[in-house]
Amino acid sequence: MNIGFVLYTKSHVRGTLNARWSYANAFSGPGLATGGPASGGFAGHYHVRYFLENGQFSDEYDLDIQKHGPGDFYDVTWIANGKVSARGVGMEVANGKSLAVGWRRIAD
Numbered sequence: 001m002n003i004g005f006v007l008y009t010k011s012h013v014r015g016t017l018n019a020r021w022s023y024a025n026a027f028s029g030p031g032l033a034t035g036g037p038a039s040g041g042f043a044g045h046y047h048v049r050y051f052l053e054n055g056q057f058s059d060e061y062d063l064d065i066q067k068h069g070p071g072d073f074y075d076v077t078w079i080a081n082g083k084v085s086a087r088g089v090g091m092e093v094a095n096g097k098s099l100a101v102g103w104r105r106i107a108d
Helices: none
Strands: 004-010 017-023 027-034 044-051 057-067 073-080 083-093 098-105
Touching: 004 083, 017 044, 027 057, 057 083, 073 098
Parallel strands: none
Antiparallel strands: 004 017, 004 098, 017 027, 027 044, 044 057, 057 073, 073 083, 083 098
16 A cells, blocks of 8 residues: 655744654654754755654655645655655644645655
């Protein structure tokens, strides 16, 4: 199943998002996105590192989050080695404190 989910929550450090992710309900863990906008919003460019539940490193990407039209919706792209690896759509939840994103890997 090529479906994943990630919940990004604003950190107390501006430009940083804490992540909780799952892929195909087979892999999951925490993550940290850094280097985002100082404005405290979600839209922007980040570098994200994901880990497995046991703390072992899993993956890292350049993460691009862009607002999609009016409202609380977003387009999300994960890039590795200059190539798009995954795409998703997101929506603000928890009164704008978190961004819930469904995503899928892009096949070569």
